[in-house]
Amino acid sequence: MDNYIAGLFDLSNKVVVITGANGQLGRELVMAYTNAGSIVIGWDLSLPKIEVDNVKYIQVDVSKKEGVIHALEESLKINNKIDVFINNAGVSTFEPFEQRPEEKIDWVMDVNLKGTLFCIQGIVNLVDKLHIPPPNIINIGSFYGVISPDFRIYEDGDRKNSEIYGATKAGVIQMTKYFAVHLAERNIRVNAVSPGGIYNPSSPQSEEFVTKYSFRCPMKRMANVEEITGAILYLSSRAASYTTGQNIIIDGGMSCW
Numbered sequence: 001m002d003n004y005i006a007g008l009f010d011l012s013n014k015v016v017v018i019t020g021a022n023g024q025l026g027r028e029l030v031m032a033y034t035n036a037g038s039i040v041i042g043w044d045l046s047l048p049k050i051e052v053d054n055v056k057y058i059q060v061d062v063s064k065k066e067g068v069i070h071a072l073e074e075s076l077k078i079n080n081k082i083d084v085f086i087n088n089a090g091v092s093t094f095e096p097f098e099q100r101p102e103e104k105i106d107w108v109m110d111v112n113l114k115g116t117l118f119c120i121q122g123i124v125n126l127v128d129k130l131h132i133p134p135p136n137i138i139n140i141g142s143f144y145g146v147i148s149p150d151f152r153i154y155e156d157g158d159r160k161n162s163e164i165y166g167a168t169k170a171g172v173i174q175m176t177k178y179f180a181v182h183l184a185e186r187n188i189r190v191n192a193v194s195p196g197g198i199y200n201p202s203s204p205q206s207e208e209f210v211t212k213y214s215f216r217c218p219m220k221r222m223a224n225v226e227e228i229t230g231a232i233l234y235l236s237s238r239a240a241s242y243t244t245g246q247n248i249i250i251d252g253g254m255s256c257w
């Protein structure tokens, strides 16, 4: 029985690429996969100052197609395969909607939507060209790709969640379904995980925001970052071998009402 469960969730020696690996969720994912015995390749704009054992980092801007292709080729040099590819890099913009400049709108679209698309396109083309094993793709969406923010939470704060962020995350969730269908015959599974608000101890949200958010959330609190990783590990394992095109929302029930 022990072996059955261990085998189902075994991620040892899997090559896992994580974009946005130097951010809050990215760092937690790097830790989770190295802990599971995976070979981790972290992509980010800026790399950690301290090297992490068993992790190779590649500096790349996912919104630039040529850079993505180069980073994919570099990643493949490590073990000639990518078993799991996690599109985690994401950005948002927070000024009031009425004053949102076009450059900010382009930036959020370029990173969240085009970045995800370039990574999927690049990896699929390499699978076709080099006949490498099919990767398992996981896109990080957001509960704001499914529901609107309740602006009463954000009333006095300066981190009002933007329409363009939500629109790009809705796009990521839709792309997940599109590619799940389009890539199924290549044996590539594509799923999404959509977190709710994650508490950030190293750059904490204001006490007032946390109180308002908690009041609005059925589970009465924000997520801790380690509560997001389980679903991502599950989707990348054999336990999810018949799961594709799904979006697992991890938001303490916030999107249920």
Ligand SMILES: NC(=O)c1ccc[n+]([C@@H]2O[C@H](COP(=O)([O-])OP(=O)(O)OC[C@H]3O[C@@H](n4cnc5c(N)ncnc54)[C@H](O)[C@@H]3O)[C@@H](O)[C@H]2O)c1
Pocket: 019, 020, 021, 022, 023, 024, 025, 026, 043, 044, 045, 046, 060, 061, 062, 063, 087, 088, 089, 090, 091, 111, 115, 140, 141, 142, 143, 194, 195, 196, 197, 198, 199
């Ligand atoms: N934190 C939350 O409450 C929350 C909630 C829902 C969804 N999400 C999503 O989770 C993912 C991770 O978020 P996070 O909270 O860790 O954010 P974060 O800002 O801490 O980390 C994002 C990382 O992405 C990197 N990045 C940004 N632009 C990039 C680019 N062009 N190319 C490569 N890397 C780039 C950044 O350098 C950063 O290290 C994002 O997609 C985000 O939208 C976060």
